[in-house]
Amino acid sequence: MGESRNLPHPLPRTWSRPILAARLEPTSPPTTSVTTLLDASSRPTYAVDARRQVVYCNAALANWLGMEPERIVGRSVEYHSEPAATGSTKPGSAAALTDLCPPPQALAGTFTKGTVGCVGRSGRLVHRRAEFIPLAADQSAGGVLVLLAENDMSPQELATELTDEPAADELHRVIRRFRRNQAAEFAIETLLGTSAGIRKVRAQVAAAAASAANVLVCGQRGTGREHVARAIHYQAKDDAGKLVPIDCEVASEESIQRACESLRGPIGAKHRHTLLLLNLERLPQPLQAQIRAVPSSGSLQARLVVTLTVDTHSPEREASLPLVDQQLLAAISTITIDLPPLAERIADLPLLSQFFLEAENRTSAKQVGSLRADVLDQLALYRWPGGLDELRGVIAAAHTAATSHEITLADLPTVIHHAVMAAAMPQRKPEKIVLDELLESIERKVVTRALEQSGGNKSAAAELLGMTRPRLYRRLVQLGLVTEAKQAAEELP
Amino acid sequence: MISRVEWIVCERTSRWASALRMALAADETPHELREMRHFAEINAELAGRPITLAAFEVRRDNFAEVLAWLPRVRQQFSQVRFIGLIDGSLVDDQAVVGEALLEAGVTLVTTSPRRLEAICRLVRHQTSQAGEIAENSPLVDQLWAALPWQTG
Numbered sequence: 082m083g084e085s086r087n088l089p090h091p092l093p094r095t096w097s098r099p100i101l102a103a104r105l106e107p108t109s110p111p112t113t114s115v116t117t118l119l120d121a122s123s124r125p126t127y128a129v130d131a132r133r134q135v136v137y138c139n140a141a142l143a144n145w146l147g148m149e150p151e152r153i154v155g156r157s158v159e160y161h162s163e164p165a166a167t168g169s170t171k172p173g174s175a176a177a178l179t180d181l182c183p184p185p186q187a188l189a190g191t192f193t194k195g196t197v198g199c200v201g202r203s204g205r206l207v208h209r210r211a212e213f214i215p216l217a218a219d220q221s222a223g224g225v226l227v228l229l230a231e232n233d234m235s236p237q238e239l240a241t242e243l244t245d246e247p248a249a250d251e252l253h254r255v256i257r258r259f260r261r262n263q264a265a266e267f268a269i270e271t272l273l274g275t276s277a278g279i280r281k282v283r284a285q286v287a288a289a290a291a292s293a294a295n296v297l298v299c300g301q302r303g304t305g306r307e308h309v310a311r312a313i314h315y316q317a318k319d320d321a322g323k324l325v326p327i328d329c330e331v332a333s334e335e336s337i338q339r340a341c342e343s344l345r346g347p348i349g350a351k352h353r354h355t356l357l358l359l360n361l362e363r364l365p366q367p368l369q370a371q372i373r374a375v376p377s378s379g380s381l382q383a384r385l386v387v388t389l390t391v392d393t394h395s396p397e398r399e400a401s402l403p404l405v406d407q408q409l410l411a412a413i414s415t416i417t418i419d420l421p422p423l424a425e426r427i428a429d430l431p432l433l434s435q436f437f438l439e440a441e442n443r444t445s446a447k448q449v450g451s452l453r454a455d456v457l458d459q460l461a462l463y464r465w466p467g468g469l470d471e472l473r474g475v476i477a478a479a480h481t482a483a484t485s486h487e488i489t490l491a492d493l494p495t496v497i498h499h500a501v502m503a504a505a506m507p508q509r510k511p512e513k514i515v516l517d518e519l520l521e522s523i524e525r526k527v528v529t530r531a532l533e534q535s536g537g538n539k540s541a542a543a544e545l546l547g548m549t550r551p552r553l554y555r556r557l558v559q560l561g562l563v564t565e566a567k568q569a570a571e572e573l574p
Numbered sequence: 575m576i577s578r579v580e581w582i583v584c585e586r587t588s589r590w591a592s593a594l595r596m597a598l599a600a601d602e603t604p605h606e607l608r609e610m611r612h613f614a615e616i617n618a619e620l621a622g623r624p625i626t627l628a629a630f631e632v633r634r635d636n637f638a639e640v641l642a643w644l645p646r647v648r649q650q651f652s653q654v655r656f657i658g659l660i661d662g663s664l665v666d667d668q669a670v671v672g673e674a675l676l677e678a679g680v681t682l683v684t685t686s687p688r689r690l691e692a693i694c695r696l697v698r699h700q701t702s703q704a705g706e707i708a709e710n711s712p713l714v715d716q717l718w719a720a721l722p723w724q725t726g
Binding site: 252253255256258259260262263266323324325326328330331333335336343444470473477 | 696699
């Protein structure tokens with residue numbers, strides 16, 4: 082985040098530490114003069130206490146953030162947080178505060194310079210130079226006063242600033258950029274489609290993101306359960322905290338314990354962490370009991386977002402639920418989102434296909450513009466058992482096969498053609514086999530491969546097959562792989 | 575029916591791969607561990623083979639690249655589980671790096687070639703899964719898949 086050095090800091094002598102510290106205790110008499118000075122300053126200024134809560138901000142900061150001061154004071158800021166610069170987070174939303182946290186060295190009592198970012202009134206991410214002035218020598222006792230520059234940094238200035246940053250700050254910045262990208266990647270708008278089913282899902286995701294309730298996301302394979310679960314976390318209107326996913330199929334007691342430990346924090350903290358359990362039905366019963374205790378654990382500052390694989394429109398749904406502890410199910414299903422399978426939202430197929438096609442264009446030198454109408458018709462006749470994942474794979478294969486600027490029927494994988502043809506035909510009886518012929522064909526294949534492995538050397542092939550050379554010869558004749566005359570000729574000394 | 579499991583380790587040297595081979599050497603099920611040197615090779619390998627497990631080394635100098643690459647490759651190959659092998663260059667930041675990797679979608683992270691128990695459990699789990707999938711496939715496919723000296 083920038084250079085650090087010890088005091089003396091650049092404040093006038095009259096702004097001594099005791100006076101500034103007194104501002105953090107509203108009952109102290111000297112606050113009025115300090116507040117007046119800071120309120121009138123054209124430099125955005127704010128103060129954060131030891132618990133990383135904003136305890137003061139002036140009008141210039143409120144103006145820069147595009148928020149009312151009342152909405153800023155009292156909010157907590159985290160060093161891991163990140164302001165979203167996407168359409169998903171409007172300027173002026175609470176998430177704009179999330180980059181205001183002073184760096185750890187300032188909280189630990191060292192004067193530090195660096196940068197602070199926010200989503201400005203234009204909706205773009207902007208940065209200003211910042212001075213972080215500690216109000217106490219250690220983290221537990223005091224807070225930090227932050228003075229920002231009067232103007233935003235240009236991209237060139239920001240780039241220069243970043244090249245000089247210490248390694249730890251570089252790592253921090255990389256993680257912040259990653260989280261910003263994740264927020265864009267999992268924006269509600271990425272739940273594409275205009276069908277009634279997906280519109281309902283979008284509304285439910287928005288409602289879940291706005292609340293702190295536990296959420297259960299149900300759906301068949303390939304309906305995008307994990308995407309929806311992550312969207313709920315990243316679109317939280319309050320400061321989104323950590324996201325800790327657990328793959329239930331390979332989870333262990335130790336991994337669940339570790340995940341829960343990482344989410345513990347002081348009671349009353351405002352940030353919202355998410356414990357994401359993927360495919361709960363695969364979690365062994367004893368571990369489900371361990372998870373059941375999580376929501377009632379006082380210091381765990383997290384909510385549960387859980388995905389469950391079920392056939393949402395089949396009586397089998399009830400059959401799959403016994404795999405899940407019923408008490409746990411009751412605890413996590415405060416909000417339940419049922420995702421419709423792709424076959425039931427065929428109206429969205431053109432939009433989704435185009436989206437996946439353009440995703441292929443982004444990673445390839447080949448650029449394909451669209452799918453022909455007859456291709457979309459063919460895709461609509463397929464049942465899509467693998468859901469969105471399968472559609473993505475089909476579009477990727479068609480993109481690879483395409484020889485013109487648009488996807489044609491010839492570019493589709495044969496599995497689609499065959500499945501569509503099969504669906505149009507009545508079901509046939511199972512095909513009979515002749516066991517002897519099947520076994521002979523397998524033996525012929527194995528013997529041929531053994532001969533290929535041994536370069537045509539029959540002694541070596543016989544050894545690979547665990548039989549004697551004469552016996553191999555007899556089998557070769559029986560299988561029609563050599564003639565008796567040739568066998569006789571080869572057996573001569 | 576024994577299924578051979580193929581998986582990937584991507585790292586600058588063979589440090590992790592050697593340790594993993596040794597840790598899994600006693601297993602009855604044959605593992606084929608393929609070594610890669612760059613993420614682009616992982617993408618190509620995943621596109622061409624039925625691989626469900628990929629481990630990669632995370633260093634200070636490739637951390638940003640990992641965080642950009644991982645969400646994309648997870649979307650592209652949703653059946654694959656990824657493992658983060660955190661290098662010693664990140665020793666002071668293991669916790670924060672591990673959290674970011676888990677958030678980005680890795681199933682496991684480890685910080686030392688001496689701490690491979692969880693990875694070995696995951697590899698064995700994938701092996702048993704591959705066996706179950708094979709047993710559920712059509713009989714003729716199982717027979718052909720079981721024939722020796724497969725090419726390609």
